[in-house]
Amino acid sequence: MVELHQQELKKQLWNIANTLRGNMSADDFRDYILGLIFYKYLSDKLNRYADHLLEQDGLHFADIDETSAGGKETLDDIKEETLDKLGYFFKPSELFHVLAERGENGQFILSDLTNVLNHIEQSTMGADSADDFNGLFDELDLTSNKLGKTPDARNKLIAQVLAHLDNIDFHLEHTEIDILGDAYEYLIGMFASGAGKKAGEFYTPQMVSKLLAKLATQNNANLKSVYDPTCGSGSLLLRVAKEANNSDLKFFGQEKNPSTYNLARMNMIMHDVHYSRFDIQNDDTLEAPQHLDLRFDAVVANPPFSASWSASPLHLNNDRFADYGKLAPQSKADFAFVLHMLHQLNDTGTMAVVLPHGVLFRGAAEGHIRQHLIKDKNYLDMVIGLPANIFFGTAIPTCVLVFNKHRQADDNVLFIDASQYFEKGTNNNVIREEDLERILDAVAKRESIAKFAHVASPAELKDNDYNLNIPRYVDTFEEEDAIDLAQVAKQLVECELAMLATDNTIAAFCQELGIDSPFEVKE
Incomplete structure (x- = not known):
């Protein structure tokens, strides 16, 4: 009913x-x-x-x-x-x-x-x-x-x-x-x-939201607070609520676009979230963060991919970025969002974020930040490759990075390549329920699975110079069947014999007609 x-x-x-x-x-x-x-x-x-x-x-x-x-x-x-x-x-x-x-x-x-x-x-x-x-x-x-x-x-x-x-x-x-x-x-x-290239700024596809929410709550379903620094319509925050075991969960978010900010507040109220349980703010999260003094049990986000930001040197004096020594490039704010989110995450919480694949391997300042996150901070817990063309308005492949601050020094990093598991749609590819379950099952097992998952040790990450490109860890190469040379030779002989038979038949036909070639034109 x-x-x-x-x-x-x-x-x-x-x-x-x-x-x-x-x-x-x-x-x-x-x-x-x-x-x-x-x-x-x-x-x-x-x-x-x-x-x-x-x-x-x-x-x-x-x-x-x-x-x-x-x-x-x-x-x-x-x-x-x-x-x-x-x-x-x-x-x-x-x-x-x-x-x-x-x-x-x-x-x-x-x-x-x-x-x-x-x-x-x-x-x-x-x-x-x-x-x-x-x-x-x-x-x-x-x-x-x-x-x-x-x-x-x-x-x-x-x-x-x-x-x-x-x-x-x-x-x-x-x-x-x-x-x-x-x-x-x-x-x-x-x-x-149907809203064109900017649609992804306010809405995360349902299955991606579900994946992020499950990852953020996997070890702490009783969390008390969740935060999204680029909350869009608020759908991702509300998805976390469905996975949490707390009816009094508090929601915190920030959204730069005024109309989308209004949409997020409406969405909260429409889902019967009492006004005392959510705090959504309208401003630029990187330049004017509104919740800087707070720490949250779960942090989730689908930030705008490779957005521009000021990258002002003054940010190096900010607690969010000071430890890393370098800032994310002005034309690619992906790691700026990551560092901001980590700053807001409490010491026992989990953070899950969707990012473009470039963050896994780009060098210069991003390579420096990536190495610091893995080698010195030891915050990175998982790298999950998603299919291409699953977000509205962009076909680029994306990944989910999962972080937490309570990892042990020798803890491994789980790599999952889920890029080939989806259903092709009219405009966008779709992650199905069975694809989601495949990912979550690998997360639960946390062991290497041929052509799908790999558990990488700290030494292996170091050997790869902290490059996180998934094919370095998950081998999805499919070997072709060995060529049977004897069978190929047999097929060539049979083909040659067939051609000879055909030639003899054509020659006999031409002789009967009194012509030298089947293409000869007679008056």
């Missing part, structure tokens, strides 16, 4: 998005459709909670008279309760259903909708939830020409979206949070797949 409801919900939501976005790019329409779904979620949740509070009085939230003295007093009481429990409040006249109904009746609702979204944010001012709702609907510009050339055209489109969403029942007793949250996650992924 739950699964069927979820699949139907996904189908309806995507159909609505696909039908109504018209000529607008997926990137643009994403912010509108996801924002309005979020508004409906907040509205339905508030309505149910307020009805619960009013149950003993035999009242319904939607029926309260906002203009009467008694109604105002009741609303004040409900506001106090909902701000504490939900973190926000708005009036009955501002419920999603009310505006959707007015829009369906042909009324102009754009200005009222803008006011409602502003009121939701304003209701949190002075409350503990204020930071998590601040600017949450900034990307919903209802005056944008992308929605239509005239106010009436824009109003008609938005009214259509509200009407379609209003007809969907998001509520399924005791399970609606996971169902709607997962459907929301599905929509994020669907938009990412």
